[in-house]
Amino acid sequence: xxxxxxxxxxxxxxxxxxxxxxxxxxxxxxxxxxxxxxxxxxxxxxxxxxxxxxxxxxxxxxxxxxxxxxxxxxxxxxxxxxxxxxxxxxxxxxxxxxxxxxxxxxxxxxxxxxxxxxxxxxxxxxxxxxxxxxxxxxxxxxxxxxxxxxxxxxxxxxxxxxxxxxxxxxxxxxxxxxxxxxxxxxxxxxxxxxxxxxxxxxxxxxxxxxxxxxxxxxxxxxxxxxxxxxxxxxxxxxxxxxxxxxxxxxxxxxxxxxxxxxxxxxxxxxxxxxxxxxxxxxxxxxxxxxxxxxxxxxxxxxxxxxxxxx
Numbered sequence: 001x002x003x004x005x006x007x008x009x010x011x012x013x014x015x016x017x018x019x020x021x022x023x024x025x026x027x028x029x030x031x032x033x034x035x036x037x038x039x040x041x042x043x044x045x046x047x048x049x050x051x052x053x054x055x056x057x058x059x060x061x062x063x064x065x066x067x068x069x070x071x072x073x074x075x076x077x078x079x080x081x082x083x084x085x086x087x088x089x090x091x092x093x094x095x096x097x098x099x100x101x102x103x104x105x106x107x108x109x110x111x112x113x114x115x116x117x118x119x120x121x122x123x124x125x126x127x128x129x130x131x132x133x134x135x136x137x138x139x140x141x142x143x144x145x146x147x148x149x150x151x152x153x154x155x156x157x158x159x160x161x162x163x164x165x166x167x168x169x170x171x172x173x174x175x176x177x178x179x180x181x182x183x184x185x186x187x188x189x190x191x192x193x194x195x196x197x198x199x200x201x202x203x204x205x206x207x208x209x210x211x212x213x214x215x216x217x218x219x220x221x222x223x224x225x226x227x228x229x230x231x232x233x234x235x236x237x238x239x240x241x242x243x244x245x246x247x248x249x250x251x252x253x254x255x256x257x258x259x260x261x262x263x264x265x266x267x268x269x270x271x272x273x274x275x276x277x278x279x280x281x282x283x284x285x286x287x288x289x290x291x292x293x294x295x296x297x298x299x300x301x302x303x304x305x306x307x308x309x310x
Contacts, residue, residue: 005070058297085133089113113162135180
């Protein structure tokens, strides 16, 4: 955004002495009588008007230059201390089943996976200053997206996921922890967050729990665990243990409304810090009015001396 102002606006007050002097300090000339004086006086009057206009234009432009017109452009630079966040989503077969949607009707049940995807999408859109990654797990765990600031691409990948995309029979939570930790290996972010969502027991893992947790702790990852569905569906003790050992928190949700509030709470607790610095660029504009004042004065002198004084 650019603005124009005068650094020394009080300079325009000097117009008052010029007005006073032009009114009360007029020069006196000797009177001469000529025949056909009316024709002569008409030409003389036209010349006087032009000279007067040039004189005052020169004065006004000179004062404008002395008042120092300045154009300012303000730039705001944001310095963000963003997070690196990995979203680990359970895509096993059980995620296809009912999940009460309190926004629609208490008797209607939406797919747990579809409800989770919708809420995660909203969460991603809020984290504009953070690098986000995506891990999906079921029978096996895989990296669906590396850490990226491209939220549009991440959401496109998210929208292509579906329950059973990683197999339908098991829930490899340990493998998901391990794959998530790998995404943080090259991250230089001070805050590393993993949000793991599941509705199942940990079964079919290829990596032991102790190995997964060791790399989680070594990498300095805080894990938020979310168990969804009925309390008998997921292993609350395991999820609490993961959260506690990593310095995170455990949550449980049996409907979409609760799950939405959980992601909102995590978003609030792990908010990126944004610091702004304001820079002002000044451009001085006195050269143009000063040049125009000089040209007006030059033209004034030329006309004044061309055929004698007025």
